[in-house]
Amino acid sequence: MKFGYIGASALTLAMVGIAGTTPVIAQSHMQQPAASIAHPDLWPKIATAPKLDPKVEARITAIMKRMSLKDKVGQLIQVDIASITPKDLETFKIGSVLNGGNSAPGGKAFAPPAAWLKLADAFYDASMKRSDGRPAIPVIWGTDAVHGDNNVVGATLFPHNIGLGAMRDAALVEKIGQVTAAETAATGINWSFAPTVAVSRDDRWGRTYESYSEDPAVVASYSGAMVRGLQGTIGQNFMTPGHVIATVKHFLGDGGTGGHDQGDTRISEAGLRDIHGAGYPPALKAGALTVMVSFSSWNGEKMTGNKSLITGVLVKRWGFQGIVVGDWNAHGQVPGCTNEDCPQAINAGLDMFMYSGNHWKQLYANTLREVQTGVIPMTRLDDAVRRILRVKILSGALDRGRPSAHKTAGDFSIVGSPAHRAIARQAVRESLVLLKNNDHVLPVKPGANVLVAGDGANNIAMQSGGWSLTWQGTGTTNKDFPNGESIWAGIRDAVDATGGTATLSTDGSYTTKPDVAIVVFGEHPYAEFNGDRPTLEFSPDDDSNLKLLHRLKAAGIPVVSVFLSGRPLWVNREINASDAFVAAFLPGTEGEGVADVLIARPDGKPDYDFHGKLSFSWPRRFDQYDLNIGEKPYNPLFPFGYGLTYASDVTVPHLDETHPTNIAGDRNAIFVRGKVAGGARVTPDGAVQVSRTDRNAQEDSLRATFTGTGTVAIDQAEPIDLTRETNGDLSLVMDYRLTSAPAGAVSLGLSGSGKAGMVPVTQKLGTETGAWRTLAVPLRCFAAAGADMKAVGQSFVLTSTGPLGIDISGIQIKSVASPDITCQ
Structure with missing residues (x-):
């Protein structure tokens, strides 16, 4: 079956087998009463x-x-x-x-x-x-x-x-x-x-x-x-x-x-x-x-x-x-x-x-x-x-x-036991959702020369997501998951069993043109706070994955994308650049479960078919973040319950790639990529001048030059409540480099209800010039110093009592495993 419109029409719902779904949600529930x-x-x-x-x-x-x-x-x-x-x-x-x-x-x-x-x-x-x-x-x-x-x-x-x-x-x-x-x-x-x-x-x-x-x-x-x-x-x-x-x-x-x-x-x-x-x-x-x-x-x-x-x-x-x-x-x-x-x-x-x-x-x-x-x-x-x-x-x-x-x-033999991993492997197989399989690229044929690429291919932390050894799921490597297996390892073993060859190349480079490329990419680990985002656009600031897909496609190589994410995301461009597209979500430590479905046996048939059906509606546009079955309007790219199998005769047409132009701000990204979030503004005061300089892009960084006592602040358009971030042990993180070492006392802080909570940072800044570094200060330190975190009017305050040259490329509120400063 070919179709040019992917939506929630009766035809589409019948095609994916959910025509009988009876949403329990009435539109009247979405009122916003004060009670x-x-x-x-x-x-x-x-x-x-x-x-x-x-x-x-x-x-x-x-x-x-x-x-x-x-x-x-x-x-x-x-x-x-x-x-x-x-x-x-x-x-x-x-x-x-x-x-x-x-x-x-x-x-x-x-x-x-x-x-x-x-x-x-x-x-x-x-x-x-x-x-x-x-x-x-x-x-x-x-x-x-x-x-x-x-x-x-x-x-x-x-x-x-x-x-x-x-x-x-x-x-x-x-x-x-x-x-x-x-x-x-x-x-x-x-x-x-x-x-x-x-x-x-x-x-x-x-x-x-x-x-x-x-x-x-x-x-x-x-x-x-x-x-x-x-x-x-x-x-x-x-x-x-x-x-x-x-x-x-x-x-x-x-x-x-x-x-x-x-x-x-x-x-x-x-x-x-x-x-x-x-x-x-x-x-x-x-x-x-x-x-x-x-x-x-x-x-x-x-x-x-x-x-x-x-x-x-x-x-x-x-x-x-x-x-x-x-x-x-x-x-x-x-x-x-x-x-x-x-x-x-x-x-x-x-x-x-x-x-x-x-x-x-x-x-x-x-x-x-x-x-x-x-x-x-x-x-x-x-x-x-x-x-x-x-x-x-x-x-x-x-x-x-x-x-x-x-x-x-005390029976630690059951922790990560083969029997337990087998159950997890089954869950991985059943959770995969096939969104696209044009020309029946999947399953990968036996004996194939398979290129495995992408930063998620050999990355157990990335496939496991947040709440994996650490709260945010960050700061780990494959060796920290001794009983786990990456998606790459699973594919390698499955391809080898068919007499084929699998090669890992994260950047997609190769010496012999492969028969097919499996590219594993997606969101990097996060948990609450850090995971909140302004829109559903995938990777708005890094198109390296898209470029990789385009490069492989341009070389005439069939491309299979395995997408790791904690939610449906706007990936129209990535889907267009793929012959097959699999929503793998966050499968956990048993990466071989992916290979169980993608790679055919020596007889050309897969051990397992795709089983998963979307439990969340997939967005057509980046701003469809509240898209839910049973509510109107309902115009998804892939509706709730969608999921192809190997028997499906469905061709996904070229999708609209119109790029968002009005991406909403993220208040926790105070200054990133040269932009101040949410209508805030940079305000210098005293013996300091602020201009622009370059780091990763033209004028994407602030340059503050203190000649004496002065302050550089970021004033919010409206006060913001940072109590939840403070309670969550998040930090104010500044990416900086010194252009001249501090000659006075330097403090970093926030201001709430007109009172700044300032923390001395002179020693932590150091004296080395020319090198980019990061300084992370827990929000609770500013609260302890007197800032009202319920009504933060200045989300960044940097003061110096003497000459100082400093470039700032980023200011964010996020989780840091080991902040540079500790406080009660």
């Missing part, structure tokens, strides 16, 4: 599980009678392991610890599994030390095991959720949950912050890949399956050894924030319920023991303080009996709160604070005082403690002893 108070009676009642066990409840009551008030308050607090030691738990009986995105035993991101288990034992032992006759209650440890036990070296990493959504295979999702639980439990950790059941509605959002689909029905079909995989099935193997506590997150509406992480979901209550709430009933029915509340807001009110939703809907209407846990210092964003003081969140229904920072003892002391003075009612405290103890009993944490004594703990 932020939920009406629980409008939400369905659900039969949550497990049911309360009178014996368990009696045991909880007996324990609580022996607990002191301090013991109870301690249970409400979860602290990042980067900020607390096992020794601390001997005095402060904290309820839980977690490892944040970049936290690891000993601060070593690539710590082996044994180091995790050893630290788990240490925390457990400290929590159980008591000499006062009070009950010893073990600490539990939570981790973001979101696509496998992704913090641990050697673990099996599965495709991110967007790829799993393309599989339409709930049974396989349950197996993935089982593997994730087994590998996590082997390291002594008993709590996974998964599954994410966000329904992403704006693909600019940096967490789109954590969403199974834009369609709530797909999300709902997976949420219960993943919970059963992680925790086991009620009445069969629920929370038996090798299972971990599941967390359904982020309650509620995190996928509707207009492409901004921790933003505001503006939607009617019916839309919040039907779209963003769809994944919760199946997960709660499956017995999810914890729910994590979102950073985001609903119609202007922070979720962490929204009692009508937490208590009214989740706890009372839905009957949830487990732990309601916060997200990374999210309570500090509730109006009237700080990271160290937020009774509002507990009174709204939060049971456990998630805290990061060095002042967790202040949070403990403030919460204790507020219980003592009645600001937090004793009934609310006891309810929260009861929920926490209930989960600790049901999960076995209260009875199984040291983590290393658990039945499956």
Whole structure:
């Protein structure tokens, strides 16, 4: 079948096999009312599980009678392991610890599994030390095991959720949950912050890949399956050894924030319920023991303080009996709160604070005082403690002893085992979506001379994406994934098995003209904050991949593109330059799963056909970032549910390559490529002159020449709120070179509410001239120095008290593994 228009017509929908799809989304849901108070009676009642066990409840009551008030308050607090030691738990009986995105035993991101288990034992032992006759209650440890036990070296990493959504295979999702639980439990950790059941509605959002689909029905079909995989099935193997506590997150509406992480979901209550709430009933029915509340807001009110939703809907209407846990210092964003003081969140229904920072003892002391003075009612405290103890009993944490004594703990042979990798490999195969296969270029014929090119070909970190050993997925190499295999390695082995030849050449150069070129390229790893983007244009500032495709095509070589991305992107030019185009999303560590589908056997037939169907609509234009099935207008390039197979007789025509001319700004890119973002302007003051100079392009850099005391600032058109970036441990990063060494004191800062928070940087700048360098200062340093991060009017302030020559080619707010300056 040939067609000249790729859209959502009845013909196209029938062609891709989704003519019977019934969108659950009504257009009226997209109203933007001011109301932020939920009406629980409008939400369905659900039969949550497990049911309360009178014996368990009696045991909880007996324990609580022996607990002191301090013991109870301690249970409400979860602290990042980067900020607390096992020794601390001997005095402060904290309820839980977690490892944040970049936290690891000993601060070593690539710590082996044994180091995790050893630290788990240490925390457990400290929590159980008591000499006062009070009950010893073990600490539990939570981790973001979101696509496998992704913090641990050697673990099996599965495709991110967007790829799993393309599989339409709930049974396989349950197996993935089982593997994730087994590998996590082997390291002594008993709590996974998964599954994410966000329904992403704006693909600019940096967490789109954590969403199974834009369609709530797909999300709902997976949420219960993943919970059963992680925790086991009620009445069969629920929370038996090798299972971990599941967390359904982020309650509620995190996928509707207009492409901004921790933003505001503006939607009617019916839309919040039907779209963003769809994944919760199946997960709660499956017995999810914890729910994590979102950073985001609903119609202007922070979720962490929204009692009508937490208590009214989740706890009372839905009957949830487990732990309601916060997200990374999210309570500090509730109006009237700080990271160290937020009774509002507990009174709204939060049971456990998630805290990061060095002042967790202040949070403990403030919460204790507020219980003592009645600001937090004793009934609310006891309810929260009861929920926490209930989960600790049901999960076995209260009875199984040291983590290393658990039945499956310490068996590191299962971490990245062949059996687990086989399941991940199957998931990779099923998640691939074939968008184009003109002239049936695929599968690659046996015995072919295959050129494998592109920066993603031999790059396990790139194919795995964010939340892979490090928070942003950056700073790793292939050797850090000892049980993984790159896409190149998988193709090489598959081609060799057919008698052909495969050659890796990242830049696409060759000596003998190949029969076909497979080019693997796409987005580089990112997680929240860094992943948010202004439009869906792929690589607007680097056309090297497009040039590579064009060069190969011009040489008469059939080109197969394997595109790695955490979301659908505008890649019309790249699709046009390819004979076949595969959306591989973020497949994880098992790159050979790609080769399983692309490379034919010696008999000319592939072992596996393409299986995946788009779980997100693919944009026709760069500005179609809120393109969702069931809404009007709906004019995608490839509709929801699209996905060719080898039997498809479809020719994709030449696509419109009109380049965007009005790309929106990105406030976190303060000064890049010679442009100041968002209507801001550069303002010199005092003994300084600012001009332009060149680095990568003509006049793409600022040149500041100080002759005495002066300031160079970037004034925002409107004040911006950088509290979420500050909480996320992002940094202000300046790319610079000195043209003359500083002769006075130099400071770098931000200004909020008319007060600058300045940090001395003279020594860090150095004295070497002529070389480009980078300086990264955590945003929290500017906050500590007095800047109001909620209303930043000057996003960059550089001062000098003496002569200084400095060129600046970039100023951005982003994640940096090791900032140049540390502060409390």
